[in-house]
Amino acid sequence: MAVNAGQAPAGVPDPPSGKRLPAAERRRxxxxxxxxLLTxxxxxxxxxxxxxxxxxxSRGLLFNYFPTRRDYHLAIIRAAMRRMSRIAEPPEEVAEDMRVKVVIERFVAFLERRRDPYVAIIRGVAGGDAEVAEIYAESRNLLVGVVLRALGRRPTPALELLVAGWLGFVEETVLTWVNRPVMPRHELVRLLERALLAIVERRTAPRDLPNGPAA
Amino acid sequence: MAVNAGQAPAGVPDPPSGKRLPAAERRRxxxxxxxxLLTxxxxxxxxxxxxxxxxxxSRGLLFNYFPTRRDYHLAIIRAAMRRMSRIAEPPEEVAEDMRVKVVIERFVAFLERRRDPYVAIIRGVAGGDAEVAEIYAESRNLLVGVVLRALGRRPTPALELLVAGWLGFVEETVLTWVNRPVMPRHELVRLLERALLAIVERRTAPRDLPNGPAA
DNA sequence: ATGCCTTGTTGAGCAGTGCTCAACGGAGCA
DNA sequence: TGCTCCGTTGAGCACTGCTCAACAAGGCAT
Structure with missing residues (x-):
């Protein structure tokens, strides 16, 4: 409310912002x-x-770029999700058998650093909102792909379901852990990795041999 | 908007609602x-x-019972959470070794039936909202207790963390599964149970004996 | 330069929503 | 009959999302 207490229309713009920016730049x-602000x-x-x-x-100008406040919010969410996927994205030059651990570590670090905005997005708007849910699902699929690649497993519907669920596990665990760190960080990472391996273990189809076909 | 298109102040009240209800009843x-409406x-x-x-x-009267719209929302959330906990609550007369499965089945059934409102609560408002987060945490702790009791395990901080995380796993998995049922229901339940057992397996402390102390 | 046209920009103003407050009125009781 | 609770009302304020007609700052042709 009384942030800068200025009645003058100047109102302390964040960048001095001469005026008349090209459309794309103003959008950005x-x-x-x-x-x-989301942070x-x-x-x-x-x-x-x-x-x-x-x-x-002016207030009016914003609606020239985003037809509705909702659309503006969707654009923000999309941007935030893109940023998140990029951060957790594959480590590239990391050795095969360390990839999973590295991905987990990056994801944990991300949740630690940007906890509030992440929660604000994931849990903050998704409710009953089809479009937001879609954006979320899309971005989560990206993460599932990252994890599967790190695991070196080919995507199947059941596997994707399991990994998606594991992401929920990670979310919940890390968010709870941040508030009450009952174990050191590296142990948490180890725990998450163990859970992942246990969950995606090769014997999800009960009618196959317990060892899986042709390991 | 044009639900009943009535301009008359009568406006189709849900119960004919004579008038002048006792305070507690009006609140309820x-x-x-x-x-x-949340559904x-x-x-x-x-x-x-x-x-x-x-x-x-009249609009004004609502503020006599809930000082602010937010408080009204919090009351709704609290009620919904209580309802959820009650539904998943222990089966009582179920045999020991079936309790986990039954709890899972009940929770899955709940998520299936009341998917929209549940999502609307859990993911719908919690973002950046300390009080809602607290209500959510409180209710989740209830569920953690239910699961631990079904498992027959004493609560420890680490175990609670794991089970809370597993609840996130269940949420995410079931919600994804509802949209794309890539396996029959009983298999999903089995899968969730396997995941739980794998996650809470007795060897979370790496410096202890791998079998755990004095099983 | 002069006029024109494109296009980013403004600001008044409307509608709807959360919230306040002084006053009302029916039920019970002396 | 009059008094007093107390649930209830409805006008009204402040703010916010959103619209729209008008404006002004370059660039372009003349």
């Missing part, structure tokens, strides 16, 4: 502001008023 | 309406206007 600026509070509390004030533009 | 009625859309889209219209009262 607005999304950037949204991402920044402080949930999407639902990010008002058009504040965003436009920070951008140094 | 309002929360009940909220729970019902149709996320909390954020449940407006005071609609609730009061359905209750056949």
């Amino acid at each position: 600026q607005l999304i950037g502001i949204g991402l920044q 402080e509070r949930p999407l639902g509390e990010i008002t058009v008023e504040e965003v436009s004030r920070r951008a140094g533009i | 009625q309002l929360i009940g309406i909220g729970l019902q 149709e859309r996320p909390l954020g889209e449940i407006t005071v206007e609609e609730v009061s219209r359905r209750a056949g009262i």
Whole structure:
């Protein structure tokens, strides 16, 4: 409310922002502001008023770039998800047998650092919102692919289901652990890896041989 | 919007609702309406206007019972969570070695039936919202207790962490499975149980004997 | 330069929503 | 008959999402 207590229309824009930016750049600026604000509070509390004030533009202009507040929020979520996938993305030059561990470590680190905005996205808007759920599912599929590749396993529907579930396990575990670190970090990572291996162990189909066919 | 298209102040109240209910009953009625609406859309889209219209009262009256819209929402969440815990609650007369399976089956059934409202609660409001997160954590701890009791294991911080994580695993798995049932139901339950047993297997502390102390 | 056109930008203003508050009125009781 | 709770009302304020007609700053042809 009384952030800078300025009644002047200047209102302390975040970048001095001469004026009349090219469309693409203004879009990026607005999304950037949204991402920044998202680290402080949930999407639902990010008002058009504040965003436009920070951008140094009028409220009306925002609706020239995003037809609705909802669309603006979707754009922010998309950007945040892209960022997350990129961060957890494969380590490349890491040795085969260490990939899983590295992926987990990166994901844990990400959840640790960006806990609030992540929670704000994942748990903050997805409810009953088809489009957001779709964006979330899309990004989660990306992560599933990353994990499967790190595991060196070919994707099958059942395996994808298991890994997706494991991601939920990681989310919940890490988020709980952050609030109450009942064990050192490396142990948590080991635990997550053990769980993953146990969950995707080769014998999900009960009618096959217990050792799996042709290991 | 044009639900019943009535301009008359009567507005089709849900129960004919004579008038002047005792306070406690009115509270229950309002929360009940909220729970019902929650099955149709996320909390954020449940407006005071609609609730009061359905209750056949004025908008102002709602604020006599809940000082703020947020408080009203919190009350709804609390009620929904209580309901959920009660449903998954221990089966009592079930044989020891079947308890885990039964709990899982009940939880899966719950997620299947009330998928939308559950998602609307769990993922719908928790973001960046300390109080909601607390309610959620509280209710999740209840479930952790249920599972641990079904397992016949004494609660320790590490075990609680694991089971909480497993609940996340169940959530994610079941919710994904509902959209794309890549395996029959009983197999999913079996899978969830296997995952739980694998996750809480007795050797979480790496410095102890691999068999655990004094099994 | 001059006028024109594209296009980013504005600001007043409407509608809807959360919330407040002074006043109302029916039920019970002396 | 009058008094007093207490559940209830409804006007109204502040704020926010959103619209729209008008504006102004370059670039382009003349």
